[in-house]
Structure formats: C-alpha cells, structure tokens
Amino acid sequence: ELQLVESGGDFVKPGGSLRLSCEASGFTFSIAWMSWVRQAPGKGLEWVGRIKRNVDGGTTDYATPVKGRFTISRDDSQNTLYLQINSLKPEDTAVYYCTTEGYGGDYYSGMDVWGQGTTVTVS
C-alpha cells in the first residue's frame, strides 16, 4: 500500500523552529520528487516546496513566502522526507501535507500520493 505518514507538528511560539518528517512506504522513495503542501485553517492549498530525486540533482525549490526560512531535505536510506521550519510566524499555522510528484518516477503524474497531514500552530 502506498503510504506517507507525517509527524512532528506542534504548538510553537513565534520565532521558534520545528522539523516535520514524512515516512514513505509502498513505493520506491528514491525515484520520486517530493513536495510539501500546506493548508491554513479554512483556506485553500498552498505549495511550500519540493525536492527532486538525486538523479535529477536532488535540488530544492521553494515558494516565495517561505524561501530562506524553510528547508526541505530527504534521506533515501530511511525513505523519509523532512521540512525544517525556522523563524516561525503565526501565518505559518496550517496542516502540512507531504506528497509525491509522481511516485512512479514520472513527475508529470501529479501529486499522486498524500499523507494525512500534521498540524503546526504558531501562537
């Protein structure tokens, strides 16, 4: 079964830091591009950023509002994706989802596997 399980969400004060994790199973994690998407309470979906697979350089891309504060990394040996969030702001309050961009290696296949989300509250 294809599965992504996020963890690490918490209630933190402004200016604090947090590291979210996303453990993958049921597919070959190392060939997938991985993204983080967040959803503020009562709002729509917002793409946070992505990390490409190592064969594509393992590079990262970030949405403008989070660039410089958020860092995405991956450990293919542990099938795990990470999101380091620094200098947290109240507007970072959201459910954070990890998602694949083509779990089968085709990054044009869309965000085809989603985790259940982990909640970050900044207050």
Added chain:
Amino acid sequence: QSLLTQTPSASGTPGQRVAISCSGSSSNIGGNYVYWYQQVPGTAPKLLIYRNNQRPSGVPDRFSGSKSGTSASLVISGLRSEDEAHYYCATWGDSLSGHVVFGGGTKVTVL
C-alpha cells in the same frame, strides 16, 4: 490572491453535470499541464486529473478534464452525493521555476 482563478462555488442535483473552471495565464496554464485535486472536508487532497485530461487508476470516468489556451475545466457528469467536496486546479507557475500554483478552490455542493 492565487494566480489561478476558480469560481468559489458550484452546485447541482444528483445526476446533473457540473463544470468547474480554472483561469490562468500564458506563463502558467498556457505552458504547462493542469492537474485537479478533490478534497473532502477533513481529509487529505486526492489527485483527480493529471496532464490536463488523464485519470489515475480508480478515479471514476464521470470526472473529466480539459484545457484550452490559458483555461482549464473539470466536468463532473452524473453528480453523486459523495462528490461534495472542494476541487482545486493546479499547474506550474512557470516552466523555468517549476513552482506549483493552486487555484483558490471550488466548493461543490450536491443539493
């Protein structure tokens, strides 16, 4: 304010056809694939359409997607109660950066 514009709401009775639009520009929809996601309240989003008009395995064929120029559409034919959800379009903001942009979402209500 999203770069992709969706009508905030749409509704229909069971069995009806509902169309949802997503309007963008030449730098996003015009030059990239469009994707559609369904989010039932309280659950994670689910991929509904990829590459403009392709359905992942398991998605009923009453869902169909299309793209023309700088706009895209999702059509639900034969609306069912379980289709009540938010629907989001998405694409790359521009081909160079590869940033993903989502539309603001459309809430579909089954009357």
